[in-house]
Amino acid sequence: MLYDDAFLARLEDGLRSALPTWNIDETAKLSLLTISENATFMVDEAKGARRLILRVHRPAYHSDEEIVSELEWIEALRAAGVIATPAPLHARDGRLLSTFFDGQTHRNAVAFEFMSGRAPDEAGDLTRWYGHLGEISARLHAHSRAWSPPRSFVRKTWTFDTIIGPNAYWGDWRAALGLDASGRAVLEKVAARLERETAAFGTSPDRFGLIHADMRAANLLVDGDRLGVIDFDDCGFSWFAYDFAASISFMETEPYIPDLMAAWLEGYARLAPLDGEQAAALPMLVMLRRMQLTAWIASHSETPTAQSMGPAYTAGTVDLADRYLAADFLKGVA
Numbered sequence: 249m250l251y252d253d254a255f256l257a258r259l260e261d262g263l264r265s266a267l268p269t270w271n272i273d274e275t276a277k278l279s280l281l282t283i284s285e286n287a288t289f290m291v292d293e294a295k296g297a298r299r300l301i302l303r304v305h306r307p308a309y310h311s312d313e314e315i316v317s318e319l320e321w322i323e324a325l326r327a328a329g330v331i332a333t334p335a336p337l338h339a340r341d342g343r344l345l346s347t348f349f350d351g352q353t354h355r356n357a358v359a360f361e362f363m364s365g366r367a368p369d370e371a372g373d374l375t376r377w378y379g380h381l382g383e384i385s386a387r388l389h390a391h392s393r394a395w396s397p398p399r400s401f402v403r404k405t406w407t408f409d410t411i412i413g414p415n416a417y418w419g420d421w422r423a424a425l426g427l428d429a430s431g432r433a434v435l436e437k438v439a440a441r442l443e444r445e446t447a448a449f450g451t452s453p454d455r456f457g458l459i460h461a462d463m464r465a466a467n468l469l470v471d472g473d474r475l476g477v478i479d480f481d482d483c484g485f486s487w488f489a490y491d492f493a494a495s496i497s498f499m500e501t502e503p504y505i506p507d508l509m510a511a512w513l514e515g516y517a518r519l520a521p522l523d524g525e526q527a528a529a530l531p532m533l534v535m536l537r538r539m540q541l542t543a544w545i546a547s548h549s550e551t552p553t554a555q556s557m558g559p560a561y562t563a564g565t566v567d568l569a570d571r572y573l574a575a576d577f578l579k580g581v582a
Contacts, residue, residue: 266348299362332476334360365469375511382515392458406486419547426559431566438569464497493533
């Protein structure tokens with residue numbers, strides 16, 4: 249239980265002591281926004297002077313170099329006008345990454361401008377926003393192909409091996425909550441098939457590069473006609489089409505997913521259509537992502553997201569795996 253109440257209180261105390269790092273008064277209001285891989289806080293200075301977002305990193309996940317590399321890519325994307333996303337803030341010493349002591353260990357923290365907006369309403373016209381998201385993804389991928397990162401740039405690589413294979417960053421899917429022997433047998437078949445299919449799909453530069461890797465609805469901010477994208481914490485090197493798979497995280501069984509996929513592909517095509525092989529790979533990558541999230545829920549069971557999903561998410565994964573093996577996945581989800 250990494251993020252129990254006592255820990256969060258200690259974390260907030262440590263973070264408050266670090267506020268002057270960003271020239272923020274220690275009396276500013278701190279509000280916990282989300283707990284997932286990291287803990288994210290909103291900071292409101294007195295009399296409405298500023299509103300900022302502070303992200304405190306989970307220990308032993310990203311190295312210092314990986315965190316700074318994420319922020320350097322964000323700055324490059326903003327400078328090129330590729331995407332609407334909050335600017336990382338430099339501390340008063342000029343650094344992007346700061347550290348504070350939480351009472352037991354040193355923690356990494358970064359700061360961002362506040363961005364207005366709300367997540368797209370799942371009860372509203374999601375297809376409209378996923379059309380925008382497809383276009384945004386195409387622009388981001390075009391930038392990724394053309395950009396020359398700093399020599400010190402390092403981010404994780406997301407392949408079968410690190411997504412659900414022997415070296416999976418988010419744990420073993422076999423530890424999934426509520427997974428029984430019959431369900432495990434189904435997922436073993438799907439995992440073996442995905443390993444073969446991703447190997448055949450390959451990692452040529454036209455289909456594999458630096459991506460956001462987590463453009464799900466919770467990381468999108470709608471304000472008027474603007475669609476902002478936040479949280480590049482999982483950005484890394486993977487299949488460009490994996491950005492769609494990640495975009496429907498935790499809602500893969502909804503009947504409107506084929507419509508979102510069609511809208512995303514249509515939006516992407518406004519800049520440059522995905523070739524036929526990449527478009528055809530979307531169901532494969534969605535299944536791969538679903539199994540990755542099933543493992544994440546098991547290995548992050550203390551988080552509110554994992555607790556809200558529970559064993560029911562595992563059961564849904566097995567059902568989707570059956571459909572995938574029957575070759576009707578994303579052809580008729582309804």
